Amino acid sequence: MSELLEYAISRLKTLPADEQDALAKLSVGIASMILEELEDERRWDQAFAKSPDLLAKLASEAIAEFRAGKTQELDPENRLLSQF
Numbered sequence: 001m002s003e004l005l006e007y008a009i010s011r012l013k014t015l016p017a018d019e020q021d022a023l024a025k026l027s028v029g030i031a032s033m034i035l036e037e038l039e040d041e042r043r044w045d046q047a048f049a050k051s052p053d054l055l056a057k058l059a060s061e062a063i064a065e066f067r068a069g070k071t072q073e074l075d076p077e078n079r080l081l082s083q084f
Contacts, residue, residue: 012020048055065071 012023015023062071
C-alpha cells in the first residue's frame with residue numbers, strides 16, 4: 001500500500017463511524033468508475049495493438065476517397081450539406 005493511501009486511511013480512522021461509512025460508499029463508487037475506465041482503456045489498447053495494419057489501411061482508404069472527391073463535407077451540426 002502506498003504511503004499516501006496509508007495516510008488517507010489513518011485520517012479516515014479518526015472520523016465517526018457514520019462519516020467513515022459515507023466516505024467509504026463514495027470511495028467505492030468512485031474507485032469502481034476509475035477501475036472500469038482503466039479496464040476500458042486496457043481493452044482499447046489491446047484492440048489497437050492487434051490491428052495497426054488494419055487501421056493504417058482504413059486511413060489510407062479514407063485519404064484516397066477524399067482525394068478522389070468521394071467524400072462529403074459536414075456542417076457544424078454533423079449533417080451532410082448535400083441533404084439541404
